[in-house]
Amino acid sequence: MNPTYAHMLQQEVPLAWYLLLSAALFCLGVLGFLIKRNLITVFMSIELMLNGVNLSFVTFAHQWHAVKGQIFVFFVMVVAAAEAAVGLAIIIAIFRARATLAVDRIDLMKL
Amino acid sequence: MNESILTLILLVPLAGAVLVALLPDRGKLPAWIALLTSLVSFGLTLHLPAHFVLGQHGFQFEINRPWIENPAISYHVGVDGLSLWLVVLVGLLAPVGVLASWNAIKERRKIFYSLFLLQQTAMFGVFLSLDLMVYYGFWELSLVPMAILIAMYGRRDGPKAALKFFLFTFIPSAPLLVAILWLYARTGTFNFAELQVLIATGSLPAGPLCWVALAFLFAFAVKVPVFPLHGWVADTYSEAPVALAMVVAGKLGLYSMLRFHVELFPAQARAVAPILVALAVIGILYGACLALVQRDFWRLLAYAALSHLSLITLGIYGLTFTGSDGAVFQILSHGVVDGALFLLLGALYDRYATSQIVSYGGLAARVPQTATLFVITALAMIGLPMLSGFVGEFLILSSTFTGVSRGWAIAAALGVILGAAYMLWLVQRLFYGPPSEMALSKPGVDLGLGAQAMLWPLAVLMLVMGLAPSLWIPTIENRVGTPLVKELTSLPDHVSTLYSHLEGLR
Amino acid sequence: MHLILFIVFAGLCLAGAVNLLLQSHPISSALSLIVVMVSLAVLYLLLGAEFLAAAQVIVYAGAIMVLFTFVVMLLNAGREERTRGSYAARLVGFPAVAVILGIIATVILKAQGLGSAGLRDDITSTQELSAVLFTKLLLPFEVTSVLILIAILGAVALARHGDGEGTPGK
């Protein structure tokens, strides 16, 4: 890379910031899981959590120069895809049976 | 034979139970198998007194085989004077119980007899096992068939009574198990004899040991039951099938108290003895009073049992040598007498399908055999001299009088008198006086041959026990805990006089 | 440069995530999530995970979220209703989440030797990635096939109509 503009690229970001961002995403996901009232958005919140975790993995992979962290993320993606397929299939099944996606209406079985 | 006899005693009813379970439920087939099995096992139990060596210290017919390595549980069984006759008693009551249910149980005979025999096994197990875990196992196991049968054949609300019975006896066994586990964690053994020595030599911390002993006592006290813990008794007695009730009543708890509380934790037992004596006396009076006012004869019997069992508890926790002799003897006597009473009342219940005392009256003329036997049994229960109840009661009361406290002894004697009152009143209300409507409306069918074949021998046994207690007493004294108990209290003179008198009867 | 990019995309990320929670329409939430994912892809790039960045876009944004929007569209899910339950969840949820966040943040801020990331850091090449993937982590990779198989199988089994139903839906 050309040294003349290299200095502009020197500014570095502490990895802790990335980790904080990841924690924030994770917690927002948890929050979403708790407060969202639509099955699909609840599921999305879980995806958000997973994304938060992924960022942690990548950051740590960067810190340790360990490729494993990145591969882990790759697998998480695969798993998330599989989960999405199954989860959405379940959601469709629910919709067929109950014609609603509201969390509070999914209450056939309560005390 | 001597080595494997205890194993055989345990296995025969179990094998019978499995056999009954596997064969088809056709007609009286299960009943026949059960009868056969119980007779065989009774025969086997008779082997024990026949070959019991008097004067030999320690357990006899002992088997000690490792079963599970970790924790070190071993199949350790054996008998001494304490358990010997109890085993025989259980053996004796088994065929009686089968016969008692011969006609009373009409459906699902297979399950009934299978569970009955399982119950038999569990009871043998309790009396025989000398490994704390094995003992605990049989102790818990003895609950199950009883509870299920109460639920299945309960007279009115079986499940409720069964649940009550089960929970009352099961929950206290939780601390018992923890206590056993604690002992194991401290000593590394479940062996009764080893533990006895370890505890006696004071190698365990006293503070926790006190709690451990209490946990043991608590479990047994509920099972006996001792006064404030008797909530389950009335329901269980009035719901349980006759055969079960007569087999189980009281024996397990009392035996356990003697063996696993007094013998295992003598010091701790001494510490709590005064309280128990007090509770026992209260139990005697309370039971007797309640029995007086019952309208249902099963419940009356239940409270009578509470009263009698409390008396035995008094004998045990008087911690006198004679007292515990009397207690053991009284357990045997009560087993026989109570059994007979259950049979007779069961017969009445079968005929007339009610347990309300009011409905009866003036039956003596219609069912003379029943009446006669009932009177004999009632007298035995009251403790009429020459009958079995007398010996035990006398030993207990006198030892309490001399060795513990006169006040308690007098109070207990009062309870015994009350006992005479309710029993005789019951006899009067059932069999004498003007015949009731029900007695008139139904044909008076007297005892069948089978019932007679059971009851007369029992009656004779009551007589023999009353006349010749010395047939039993020496063996009973030949028990492991004896020296330990002896140290606690020296024999007062007049008791030894009485004792020699009893000896002389032989 | 790195700093600027980080701030921009981290901000986008957070904004997207918050928007996901605030939007009441599932499809808006889904779009917010896509924004989060794409911004994350950029962040991965900043951390030198080039392959992952691409995979993030393809798999997450391009496949998973398409599936989500697809289902939202298919079921025509409307706005979510706010109910008592959700308020209760908020009552418990906010403090709980705040605690979790607080703990993790403290842990991260206390952590030492985390280092930093700059534009001149090495980029992990796909070769390096696959070298580890196909040697050290061969078994997990192979096992993933079972995972995918099971997902397909499951999705088919669930999405198919039940045995008794001749007609779709009710």
Added chain:
Amino acid sequence: MNPVPDIYRILPEVILTLTGVLVMVVDASLPAPWPRRSLGWVAAIGTTLALWASLGQLALPVGTAFSATVETSPFTVFFHVLICGIVLVAILLALDTLPAKSHHQGEYYALVVFGAVGMCLLTSAVELLLVFIALEISSIATYVLAGYRKDTGRGPEAAIKYFLLGSFATAFLLYGIALIFGATGTTQVYEIARAIPTAQNHSLVLAALALMLVGILFKVSAAPFHVWTPDVYEGAPSPVVALLSTAPKAAAFALLLRVVYEVFPTLRSLWSPLLWGVAVLSMTVGNLAALRQQNVKRMLAYSSIAHAGYLLAAFAGLGSSGIAAASFYIAAYAAMNVGIFAVVTLVSGYEDELPLIQDFRGLIYRSPLLGALLIFFLASLVGIPFTGGFFGKFYSFTAAVGGGAVWLAIIGLLNSGLAAAYYLHLAFAAAQRPVESDGGAPVLTPQVGVAVGAALLFAVAATLVLGIVPGEVLHAAEAGAHTLQAPPAAAVEPGVMLTSQPNP
């Protein structure tokens, strides 16, 4: 070098996978109207083979394969055999109870078998990546199975609850893994264990432990992470519940054992009180809630939460005694729980026609065999001696007392006394004389077929064996416990380590 070919170390998984593929392919290629029932037998045979193969693994020296991602040891074999056994029974159960006209049978068996692959791998994985994937395999399989009764509305509902909460938990587990990776730079279990004492950021390790525990405790449905259990058990078809209340739980407990005893043994002072609390909470909450249930499956669901509590009590045990006790308990729990759900399946029917406790009234009169079995399994759940349940609790609490947690044992045993109340409520309802005038409602008399008979026989035999001669199984559990305690020193060749020191 490792003289054992790597494939031997995953042979059971391979066999299961092949079975699953075979079932799937045959199912897809059969014409639609053909019955699929025989596929169940294929699956059963495959599972049996896998079970046999796992037993064969005992002959292998303890060690890892595939670059230290998977391990074979008595510990893994114990759980493999257990899981294969459960799956076998579940398949046999399904053979007779799935609706005959179902075209989904092939998928069902394939899912069960594939799920078993995940569960087995979960117990033998020593690489957190593999752990994660295996966990997902087993979870996804069970999510789908839980929603198998699509036409009732309850099925999908159970599935979605299970799915959402399960994924939620997985995210926590995953975050924990991420943090432990951040603290140590690796995800290999032994390497982590070695690196933790010298880890620079100890607080990261602590956070990781906490998050991983949350994730795993969700999976084993311990309170306060149990909310999904009752709904899922109620909504899922009973044959599935027989499976999902035992096998995935067993696998998750194996994972928990591995995590706490092998990854974080140095943090014992931290997780031990934590699990103490969870254990007490689980048993108490489970039992109290179960007391007021009218639905049998819900009741059993709460009971399974309570059992998770008893099981967690074993974790108070020091060293290998705790592990052995926990392993044994899992086996005992699995045997009786599979058994009772098999009975419930037969009595309630696949569609849960008779779900309530009062519907079980007089069962012993309707069908003596089922009634007796129900009572037998309930007795085992109560913890009556000479049944597996007794020794399970016994070992668990022995371990707890041995580890100094006397109060835990007392609370546990009192709880089991409390639990007796609701178990016996059901047992006595079954023993009670049936009401004569039932209003003409047709009461089904369940038929016990060959497959179900075999399944019940297995369950009864296992429960009895564990209750009367637990020695052998306990030996196996102890052998496993010892291997879990001592991580093989040369698990990874140092030259191949891909991790390096962190940035200065």
Added chain:
Amino acid sequence: MTILEFFLWSLLKVVVVIVVFLLGVAYTVLLERKLVGRIQNRWGPSRVGWFGILQPLVDGAKSFLKEDIIPTGVYRPLYILAPIIALSCALISISVVPFGDPGVTGSGGFHFFQIADVNVGLLVILGITSIGVYGIALAGWSSNNKYSLLGSLRSSAQLISYELALGLSLVGVVMRAGSLNLRVIVESQAHRGILSWNLFGGLQFVAFFIYLMAAYAETNRSPFDLPEAESELTAGYHTEYSSMKFAMFFMAEYGNMITVGCVATLLFLGGWTSPFGDLIHLPDFFLVRALLPICWFVFKVFTFLFLYVWVRGTLPRFRYDQLMNFGWRYLMPLAILNIVATSLWLAYR
């Protein structure tokens, strides 16, 4: 080269490429209309300018000037966002395409003929293409019209399904080149001209066939143009769109076609390299070195586009279930087989 110069140069590249690309789009439309006209034995546009050469410009002006109708009942934000997504995705993906010989560089290794040289260029294209789905999906959904929704559902399903086959068909090529970098992939087929092209020398004709099919489906082109099947769905997802928004979809579609053509060229047809390879030595002028590859590239792309139009003019439309079956049951397994075969072959070599 300073950072400022770098930015300026890059900006210039972007502007030029976009302008050329859009022109390309416009004339692809013309090409299609003319060709289809010929195939159907008519003239096609011929009035505006010489042979209708100004037709695209007029069309553009027309759509620009028409009234922009936003129907009531649409979900406005997404309705407006959708065409923007569609078009920008179509435009962005061209950014990693090397359209000339990258050996010709400026000072500091500056590439003239590629906006960005990314190591995972191929993945970038795939990624952006996959994002493009949103444009269509959201358009259909936000229009609040049944036809639109059905069209967009069909379209999304179709895109998701064929993306798999598309991606898998490229794996063989990637394996051969050992890289995801488009430049490297092209260079790996440079030397023996047509013989080293992946299509022929690389024995990837099966992959090419799969790619072709999947590409048609991905761009919603005939014979897979179900999402906009007029006879069933009016105009599919863009039924409710008019004027410039409609034009944006239009441009996106043709832009995608060009991108797909570019990828095909790069991956299978040797990119900018001459089909004669090293056989013919060209004079070493800078202009020749710089421009001739671009010509080759453009020629190949237009050949590919010609194929598109030819197919459209010839083949009837699939039915929806046939479409899905074809994708999942034939193309997918075939692609996997191709991967297996290629890897075996590579291992054997």
